[in-house]
Amino acid sequence: MATEPGLDKFPSRERQSELALAARVSAIVLVGGDAATTQGQSPLDLCLRSLLSEPWIDELIVVDCGSSHHVGASLRSLSADRRDVRVMEAGRSESPAAAINRGAAQAAGRWLLFVDPHVVLKRGAVERLTAAAGSVRGPWIVGGRLTDLSGRDRSETFDRPLSIWSAFFLTLGPRRSRRHEAVSAVSHSMMLVSRQDFEELGGFDPKFAGDFADVDLCARLASRGGKILFEPEAKAVRVKCRPARGAKQAHDLARFALKNAHTPLQKIVVFLAAPALAALLVLKDWIIGSPRG
Numbered sequence: 001m002a003t004e005p006g007l008d009k010f011p012s013r014e015r016q017s018e019l020a021l022a023a024r025v026s027a028i029v030l031v032g033g034d035a036a037t038t039q040g041q042s043p044l045d046l047c048l049r050s051l052l053s054e055p056w057i058d059e060l061i062v063v064d065c066g067s068s069h070h071v072g073a074s075l076r077s078l079s080a081d082r083r084d085v086r087v088m089e090a091g092r093s094e095s096p097a098a099a100i101n102r103g104a105a106q107a108a109g110r111w112l113l114f115v116d117p118h119v120v121l122k123r124g125a126v127e128r129l130t131a132a133a134g135s136v137r138g139p140w141i142v143g144g145r146l147t148d149l150s151g152r153d154r155s156e157t158f159d160r161p162l163s164i165w166s167a168f169f170l171t172l173g174p175r176r177s178r179r180h181e182a183v184s185a186v187s188h189s190m191m192l193v194s195r196q197d198f199e200e201l202g203g204f205d206p207k208f209a210g211d212f213a214d215v216d217l218c219a220r221l222a223s224r225g226g227k228i229l230f231e232p233e234a235k236a237v238r239v240k241c242r243p244a245r246g247a248k249q250a251h252d253l254a255r256f257a258l259k260n261a262h263t264p265l266q267k268i269v270v271f272l273a274a275p276a277l278a279a280l281l282v283l284k285d286w287i288i289g290s291p292r293g
Contacts, residue, residue, distance in 0.1 A: 026059040026109030027051045030100050031067045043118045043240045056126040060085045063103040066092040097213040098206035116189035118240040128234040129192040139197040139226030143186025144234030156187030157230045183230045185218035190236050212252040
């Protein structure tokens with residue numbers, strides 16, 4: 001039966017409730033085997049508390065990818081106490097990218113916020129991310145500013161054009177921007193993206209072993225005319241560094257370079273350069289003693 005004209009001006013009470021309860025931002029956190037098992041002010045506990053205190057976040061999805069028994073029990077208890085928290089289990093054999101995609105597929109929010117479990121958001125960070133996105137037409141991704149516990153800038157952005165040659169520059173670490181600007185890539189340690197854009201892109205590439213699935217997502221969005229922004233006023237603190245993962249990083253960098261190789265010659269260069277990328281990453285971790293970011 002056709003709806004009579006003008007009835008939409010007076011939606012039913014059920015429709016009004018549905019619109020009022022529609023989630024704005026769904027935050028997605030991937031918890032792995034390295035999650036802290038201590039009670040109280042652990043990095044994961046601080047991360048989740050900061051997300052739940054953000055007014056713009058209406059839903060928190062935690063994807064448990066092989067955490068300890070204690071952490072898993074704590075997450076299930078949190079989910080039982082709060083209607084806005086959902087805990088999902090992902091297989092240990094799944095890549096982090098595939099596990100995050102699993103969580104995103106269950107999100108109800110208009111926007112998806114990906115946050116590393118060792119990152120603690122400062123009050124108002126999500127509102128500033130969404131405000132930055134509101135100034136952009138078309139597909140977009142927005143990242144925020146990360147600092148360490150000493151206040152030093154640890155923002156993970158990349159401003160060079162993304163290509164097969166970017167893999168070599170990525171081994172040196174991200175460039176850290178201090179002003180609002182368009183960049184080539186931001187990290188999913190703190191990344192906001194429209195759910196519609198994320199779904200149209202097919203999510204993160206599940207074949208990435210651990211790192212640089214975020215760079216690949218940014219590259220694919222940019223190829224469709226999208227914008228990647230860095231918003232320095234959206235702030236968060238990384239309370240724990242990620243461990244060095246030279247072998248996985250080398251695998252992901254080689255995959256990223258191969259996906260951006262468009263000629264047979266470029267593919268040969270990637271094949272020959274893969275061992276050099278692995279050596280650079282191992283040497284960097286040994287000398288500097290800190291991973292990407």
